[in-house]
Amino acid sequence: MTRPSIPELLERLGELDEGERIEAKRGQQAGKSILETICAFSNEPGLDGGFILLGVEKDPGALLDVYAPVGISDPDNVINTLATQTREMFNVPLRPEVWQERVNGKLVIAVRVHEASAEQKPVYLKATGLPKGAFRRIGNSDQRCTEDDLNELYQGRATGSYDDTIVPDATLEDIDAAALEDYRAERRKVNASAEELEYSDNDLLKALSGIRQDSRGTWRPTVAGILLFGTSIALRRFFPLMRVDYIRIIGKQWIEDADHRFDTVELRAPLMRLVRRTEAAILDDLMKSFRLPEGQLQAQQTPAIPQRVIREGLVNALMHRSYRQHSPVQIIRYANRLEFRNPGYSLKYEERLGEPGSETRNPKIAAALHDTNFAETKGSGIRVMRRLMEESGLTPPHFESDRPDNRFIATYLFHHFLSAEDHQWLRQFQGADLSGEDARALIYARETGAVTNAAYRDLNKFDVLTASKRLKRLCDQGVLESRQKGRATYYELASAWTQVRASEDDTGGAPATPDRPGSGIPDNGLAIPDNGLAIPDNAPAIPDKPPAIPDTIQAQIASLGGRSRKTDVQNVIVELCRLRPFTLEELAHELNRTPKHLSSDYVQPLVRSGALEYTIPDQPKHPKQAYRTTEKDKK
Structure with a gap:
């Protein structure tokens, strides 16, 4: 791992979800607090150590978390003292890397602590002894080891799992x-x-x-x-709690309310049988699209999420979970996404997820699943899931490893990137300097309620620092608002924009914006990258300059009001699509209605009745999907 610069470490401190590996201290000399942090970084399993910055402090006047250098007056004394203390005061000699850099004219010292080997743990302060002299790194704090912690560290010395x-x-x-x-x-x-x-x-x-x-x-x-x-x-x-709970939620958020109860299916079986049964339960419940391959008479059904992604996610949850922790694997099916939650954080550090190489806490189980092709042992499962989701035009999956709560969460949205409705929704952010990557993050926040630094990285394949800069810029522009939950930072859509969302269905027209209430928003030229979906060769092209709409149809459109009969609106839609294929966005523009409302109340009923058909029938949610009248209707 390349050693980061001190300015890079200072910027990482701005993200609290990275705080478990970085500690900032103002102290002008090596002391007890620094030694406790060194001990914690040395002991914490799977954390790969951490960094300590000396001579910095948090700016109390900053809106977001910003750390500034205050300097070290006698850096040589601090460095020499640290070297002596880490060599002599622990039960095993430690050799952290120590260096200094000048930042904004101030000398700052960085200490890189390496994780101790399993045979050396638990590391503890000799003068204090066990258990009080040993520490673990939990979140962004140093915690004294309990007897259970010491047992876990001692068990790590054993050769068996x-x-x-x-x-x-x-x-x-x-x-x-x-x-x-x-x-x-x-x-x-x-x-x-x-x-x-x-x-x-x-x-x-x-x-x-x-x-x-x-x-x-x-x-x-x-x-x-x-x-x-x-x-x-x-x-x-x-193992009474070693089961899978498949939970179906109404809506997009977890609601612990007796009046909004959820359905739960509990599944128990030996692991390979459990994988098959759970996979079948998920596939039976997920919405599906239909396609008729050319030259075949039998239609094919495709689940909202590729079947292999479901299998990989399920096997990962069962193979890598902690069986020491007595709690079930939860698979939660929301209206817009599927979440896999398993006890046990990832042994592979979060930034390395998807890289080659597998680290599993259950090697015997993993070997049996590998021998039967239920799992692979090369660490490519996450990389495969990302590729399959992107090839299907779906939002990239997000993986969260939560060490303090000892759990791992994988989120798979049913959402296709980027649909015409997404483009329409994004236009409300007029004046904001949004990139395509920002657009992905905003849509993710809309669908799940919030976006984190880790989610931004998963969506756009950025590093921690770049994601941090992008998210803070969105906060500066008033698009996102920073929130804190315990040690973690997350970002929600700013309140002004969530009010816009709530008003869309009430206005019956184009969405309002904070600065232009009730007004339609013209296209602001937002550049959103193509999601890589190819348009089939037989899909009709929509001309760059479509022919003018005849006066007779324009008169029909003009006669429509906010309370027009459903059949009158549908007749106009059919007449428009008889001229040429129309996208949902184009129809919404012509009829002065929101795409969501137009699709659910008018267009989809016409598709189901056979009056309209998709121009890309095997991918109903393709971002370039359009509608045309059927051959039957034309006759």
């Missing part, structure tokens, strides 16, 4: 022979000549680390053995 440990009180009777046969069937599909297919049940369990010998030489099931091949009774007995 948790899924390779014996389950107390479990016996071979807790293994389901049918689950073993299920494994054989899946393995046979991958490699029909695999040697282990000829093993007896006991030998197969030994090969897969499903059973191990205890201190008395008796073969007993391991955690992996029960989770992969356990009977239903054994799963409930030993």
Whole structure:
């Protein structure tokens, strides 16, 4: 990892969600607080250490989090003292990197602390001893280790993983022979000549680390053995909360209200069977689009999210979750997105998600899923999901690893980027200097309620610093507002714009803006990059300069009012689409109505009745979708 400059570290401090790896201190000398932070960075598993900046402080007058240098008066003394203390005051000698730079004329010291090896942990202050002398990095604070923390750090020294440990009180009777046969069937599909297919049940369990010998030489099931091949009774007995909850929510936000109850389907089974059952439950519930391939008589159904993305997301949640934590995997289906929530933060640091190489806390389970093609072990799952979502014209997925709450969240929007309705909605931000990347972030905030630095990075493939600058610029322009929840910073649409959203359906016309209430907004030339979707060859082109609308149809349009009969509006739409294909945005402009209202109340009923058809039938939500009259209607 390249060493960042001190100005780069100062800018990262502006994002609280990065605070777990950076600590700022004004102190002019090395002291107890700095040593506790060094100890915490050394101990925290999977954090890869962290950085300490000395001689800086937060600007109390700044609207957003801004850190400024105040300088170190005697940097040589601080550096020499740190080197001595880190070498002598801990139970193991530590060797942090220390350097200094001048920022705005002030000397600032940076300390890079490396994570200690598993054999060295727990690192603690010798004078204080255990447990009070050991610290962990939780969020952006240093916490004294509890007995549970020390047990976790000591267990990290062991060569075996948790899924390779014996389950107390479990016996071979807790293994389901049918689950073993299920494994054989899946393995046979991958490699029909695999040697282990000829093993007896006991030998197969030994090969897969499903059973191990205890201190008395008796073969007993391991955690992996029960989770992969356990009977239903054994799963409930030993892992009562190791299930998948598929939750269906009405609307776009979680509402814990007795009057707005949600539906939950609880699924329990050995892992490979659980993957198939959960995948089927999701696919049966998701909305689908229909397409009729050329030369075929049977229509094909395509789920709102590619099936392989669903499979990858589900397997990742079950394979990488923490089985020490007794809580279920939750899959929440909102009106506009699917969220996978599993206990256990990612062992791979968030900025490296999608890079080659896999780090799993359950290697025995991962190996069995890999052998049956349920999972891969090269760390390419997230990269594949991103590619498939983008190829389908969908919003890139967002992945959040939350260490303090020990959970991982993957979000997949059903939303296609960037539709005609999105273009129409974005026009309300007249005067704002928006890039295409900003547009993606604003639409994500509209759909989910907020956007974070990590989400901006996922959407646009930016680094932390660039995302931070872009988000702060949107705040400066009054488009977003910064919020804090605990240690994290997130950004919501500014209140003026959320009021615009609420008024769209009330006005019956083009959306209003804070500075021009009730007025239609002309195209401000916002450049939004193409999402890469190709238009089929047989889709009719819409001319750059479409022919003028005949006077007779213009007269019909002029006669329409805000309370016109539905059939009158639909007749005008059909007449327009008989002239040439019209996009939803064009129809909304001609009829002075919002695209959302026009689509739901007029256009989609015409499509369902057969009066109109898509110009791109196999991709109903394609951003360049248009409508034309059907051959039947023309006759």
